[in-house]
Every structure is written in structure tokens, then in C-alpha cells.
Amino acid sequence: MKKRYISAIAFACFFLILTGCNSGNTKPEVETLAETPVASEEIETESSSEVGSAEQLFEQFVNGEIDAEILTSSPIVEGEGSINFNDLDSDPENIYMTFREGEQIDLDNDGENELIIDGPYGGMYLDVIDGNLYVFAAAMGNAGTLSYTYYDDVMWIVISDSTHAGRDYHLFYKFEGGDNLVDSMSLMMENYYEDEDAIYTLNDESITEEEFLKLHEEIFGE
Ligand SMILES: [Ca+2]
Secondary structure (H helix, E strand, C coil): CHHHHHHHHHHHHHHHHHHHHHHHHHHHHHHHHHHHHHHHHHHHHHHHCHHHHHHHHHHHHHCCCCCEEECCCCCCCCCCCEECHHHCCCCCCCHHHCCEEEEEECCCCCCCCEEEEECHHHCEEEEEECCEEEEEEECCCCCCEEEEEEECCEEEEEEEECCCCCEEEEEEEEECCCCCEEEEEEEEEECCCCCCCCEEEECCEEECHHHHHHHHHHHHCC
16 A cells, blocks of 8 residues: 555656646747747848848959859750859950949849849849849850840840841840749841842741831830
8 A cells, every 4th residue: 555655656746747847848838939029020130131132242243252153944044053253254455255243234124133244245144032143144155145125115135146147136035033034035037048038037927027127126226
């Protein structure tokens, strides 16, 4: 009987310890709950300062302090990995072969400016997406000159090849955010053989020379 009595006391003590532990656990939970609004306030503060941080990231990039990652999902940038401004070509005697800081313009129609890095064949365009710096458009050599144009009330990023004889083609990309391509179009003239008429197309559909020239002027203002 004594043993059982002692066991009962021991069990009661054990139960008390358990209860004590539980009540001990409750406190941190309350504290955790109380901390949650503080944590979300901190996050809000971080996101509200992101607008200013885009310019900071652009500045850090042109100072060579941070890399820009190649946005591989973009149709108008080749390769992968990241780019450091200090590793880009620089030729003091030829400014057209030198990468240099350009203007900041809203090129992707999201109300925030992107950074243009002027350089060979149009250089490259950088955007801050979710707080990270990306190259979302870049020149592809003499068959892929990079530019932009304001047409039909939006900004279009343009890849052009007008450097080869008998060929004048332009691919247009409309973004809403540097990682969100929403529309594209093409305008081309091909005339490879002197004894054949030139072929003009808009989005691969045949158009007349007059229509081509009119569109060319409307889009490029020239
Ligand atoms: Ca933008």
C-alpha cells in the first residue's frame, strides 16, 4: 500500500512537472505571437525602402561592387551567369566599344526606371526584380542591335538587324516588368537578290512597301 501511495505521489509530482512544463511552454508562445507584428513591421519597412534601393543597386553595379545576373527567361539576352561592370569591355580610344552608365528610363512599362548601360550595339538594360539586379535585355552583336522606341502609347524594346545589305528587320518586345513579356511583333524587309522584288512583312504577314515605310516611320519616327 505504501509503495502505491509513494507511486501516486511520484505520479502527482511528475504530472505537476509536466503541467509546469506546459505552462512554461505557453509563455514563449504568447511572446512569439506578440513578436509577430514586430517582425511584419520590419518586413514592411524593408519593402517600402525598395524603391530607393533600385537606384542604390544601379550605383553599386556601375561601381563594380555587385554583379547583375543574366535573366535567362528573357528572350532578348543570351548566356547565363552574372556580369560585373568592371569586366565589361572598355576602350578609352573608342567610346562605341566601351560600356558606360547610361540613362534611367522606364523600359518595361511598370512605372519604375531601368538602367541603360550604353555599349557596343546598344549595350544592355538592367532591372531590379524582387530586390535583385538582372540584365533582362542585351545587344546580340551586329545582327542584333538593342534599342527602344515609344510606339502605340507603350515602350517597346527592339532588336534590329539593319547592318546587312538586303535586310532590315526589327523584333519588338513589350514588357510589363522586366520578367514579364506581354507582347511582341516583327517588321521586316528582305531583298537578297537584285533581280527580285523586296519582301515586306509585319508579324510574318506580307505587307506593301508603302505600308512598311509608313509603319517604320510611325514606330521609329524616321
Ligand atoms: Ca520599369
